[in-house]
Amino acid sequence: MRALANTAYFWRCAVQGVRRAPLVHLLAVFTIGMVLLAAGLARSGISLLDSLTESIGGEVELTVYLREGATESSAAEVARLLGSKTGGSAMVVTPEAALARLRAELRGVGDALRDLPSNPLPYSVQLRVAPALRNPAALRALAAEARAMPLVQDADYGEEAVARLTAISRAVRYAGLVAFTVIGLATVFIVAATLQLAIYARRDEIEIQKLVGATNRFVKAPFLVEGGIQGVLGAALALAALWAFSQAVGPKLQLLFAFLLRPGAQLSLVSPSVACELLLGGGVLGLSGSFVAVGRFLKT
Amino acid sequence: MIQMFHVSKSYASAPPCLTDVTLQIDKGEFVFVTGPSGAGKSTLLKLMFCAERATSGQVLVDGRNLGRIRNSAVPFLRRNVGVVFQDFKLLLQRTVSENVAFPLQVLGVSRVECEERVRKMLRRVGLAHKADSLPPRLSGGEQQRVVIARALVNEPTILLADEPTGNLDPELTIEILDLLCDVNVRGTTVVVATHDASVLTRYRKRIIRLQGGRVVFDGNELRGRALMAAG
Numbered sequence: 001m002r003a004l005a006n007t008a009y010f011w012r013c014a015v016q017g018v019r020r021a022p023l024v025h026l027l028a029v030f031t032i033g034m035v036l037l038a039a040g041l042a043r044s045g046i047s048l049l050d051s052l053t054e055s056i057g058g059e060v061e062l063t064v065y066l067r068e069g070a071t072e073s074s075a076a077e078v079a080r081l082l083g084s085k086t087g088g089s090a091m092v093v094t095p096e097a098a099l100a101r102l103r104a105e106l107r108g109v110g111d112a113l114r115d116l117p118s119n120p121l122p123y124s125v126q127l128r129v130a131p132a133l134r135n136p137a138a139l140r141a142l143a144a145e146a147r148a149m150p151l152v153q154d155a156d157y158g159e160e161a162v163a164r165l166t167a168i169s170r171a172v173r174y175a176g177l178v179a180f181t182v183i184g185l186a187t188v189f190i191v192a193a194t195l196q197l198a199i200y201a202r203r204d205e206i207e208i209q210k211l212v213g214a215t216n217r218f219v220k221a222p223f224l225v226e227g228g229i230q231g232v233l234g235a236a237l238a239l240a241a242l243w244a245f246s247q248a249v250g251p252k253l254q255l256l257f258a259f260l261l262r263p264g265a266q267l268s269l270v271s272p273s274v275a276c277e278l279l280l281g282g283g284v285l286g287l288s289g290s291f292v293a294v295g296r297f298l299k300t
Numbered sequence: 301m302i303q304m305f306h307v308s309k310s311y312a313s314a315p316p317c318l319t320d321v322t323l324q325i326d327k328g329e330f331v332f333v334t335g336p337s338g339a340g341k342s343t344l345l346k347l348m349f350c351a352e353r354a355t356s357g358q359v360l361v362d363g364r365n366l367g368r369i370r371n372s373a374v375p376f377l378r379r380n381v382g383v384v385f386q387d388f389k390l391l392l393q394r395t396v397s398e399n400v401a402f403p404l405q406v407l408g409v410s411r412v413e414c415e416e417r418v419r420k421m422l423r424r425v426g427l428a429h430k431a432d433s434l435p436p437r438l439s440g441g442e443q444q445r446v447v448i449a450r451a452l453v454n455e456p457t458i459l460l461a462d463e464p465t466g467n468l469d470p471e472l473t474i475e476i477l478d479l480l481c482d483v484n485v486r487g488t489t490v491v492v493a494t495h496d497a498s499v500l501t502r503y504r505k506r507i508i509r510l511q512g513g514r515v516v517f518d519g520n521e522l523r524g525r526a527l528m529a530a531g
Contacts, residue, residue: 002407002408002409003408004410005408005409005410005411006408008411009405009408204389204391205391207389208389208391208402209402209406210375211349211351211378211383211385211389212378212379212383212402212403212406212450212454213375213376213377213378213379213403213406213407214375214406215372215375216372218375218406
């Protein structure tokens with residue numbers, strides 16, 4: 001009962017506090033909103049990179065090179081085994097077909113291959129994996145499994161390109177995290193500074209509260225609720241801006257970055273998970289700002 | 301109820317406010333603390349509700365040694381001590397009801413109960429009709445009664461009043477002190493700091509007289525009056 005009365009009181013005080021100093025709170029909400037908007041856009045950029053990594057991983061076929069001395073029947077057996085494992089299609093490429101393909105790829109220089117005493121190329125199996133396995137991790141596992149087969153010399157799926165893209169994606173992700181931490185801390189201090197103005201305006205009230213027996217926690221609570229409200233409103237502002245942005249330029253971006261997206265994938269700026277993350281981020285920023293501000297005030 | 305043993309209080313680079321004060325105030329007593337300006341009356345009261353800590357000596361309130369309680373325990377002590385401030389300390393943008401309700405909100409009393417108790421308290425101090433007024437629209441006496449109502453609304457066992465009639469005319473002074481006497485009759489221990497000699501002669505209560513931070517007299521009204529007349 002007492003907790004309920006306290007909670008109701010804290011909310012009443014917080015709402016009154018927002019009403020009494022709307023401009024100060026608006027500034028804090030706007031700051032949080034802008035930071036979260038930037039974070040939301042950065043998140044979309046990162047997911048675009050992820051999508052690129054995945055689509056490249058999906059496009060690359062797995063080529064399994066067999067050892068010297070492998071026969072057409074053993075190559076067919078390997079192809080059957082890999083095909084049944086992955087649920088995709090596997091095609092045997094004979095040494096002659098491989099040489100012809102190489103010659104065609106080398107164009108003018110390709111004729112030099114005619115002078116080779118024998119065909120140095122082995123039997124190989126070209127594997128197109130099922131869509132569910134078209135990602136770097138699954139391909140890596142599949143290549144490792146193929147390499148472990150006795151007749152297999154090597155397996156290749158453009159590992160380096162995928163690894164490089166994954167590394168770029170990871171670097172961008174870390175850079176984003178560092179940037180968001182720095183900007184987030186700056187925001188906490190901006191929010192704290194704005195809230196400090198609101199707290200200063202209510203210093204008499206706090207003094208009397210302390211004189212009549214309020215604990216520090218009791219004094220802090222309404223300001224924390226105020227900070228939380230600011231955070232949630234900031235997140236709502238960021239979500240609205242993201243939605244407006246996606247409505248205005250979303251279709252153009254979809255066309256522009258279509259080559260980066262998996263087939264059928266949609267470039268989405270606003271989704272339930274983005275909304276949850278932004279609301280959580282806003283809440284954390286608002287609460288941290290108010291915690292710093294009221295803590296600093298009570299110390300003095 | 302309140303005990304002080306060899307209490308001294310001093311601030312850096314200033315002469316001591318209180319020196320070697322020893323006194324005892326029993327439950328249900330009404331005590332005037334008097335003396336000239338700067339004698340240490342307000343400091344003495346501040347020590348009793350932990351607004352200040354003694355530099356040396358022991359202060360016991362309701363059996364608790366204030367020198368030893370942690371800062372986090374101070375609010376719980378204050379919930380049992382009502383304080384009437386000389387400068388009122390009212391929130392000018394809040395109504396009389398809201399000002400009086402403050403200590404109840406701190407205690408987590410429900411809104412309905414809070415309203416009921418505030419209404420009763422305002423009736424008791426004769427301000428029921430001013431419940432929705434803002435403090436600046438009240439007279440000095442009315443404002444002081446609001447402060448008393450706020451100090452008493454959570455039924456503390458001790459009431460400390462620092463110059464409660466300092467800014468009031470003689471008529472309002474009597475009105476306020478009658479109210480404090482009524483509070484005392486109902487069982488609350490009342491300590492009033494005042495430098496108003498007329499108050500001391502009108503109300504025959506125990507007097508603690510301070511001078512230069514020392515207790516120079518502790519006794520009944522007649523001897524106190526004689527002492528004041530002497531100097």
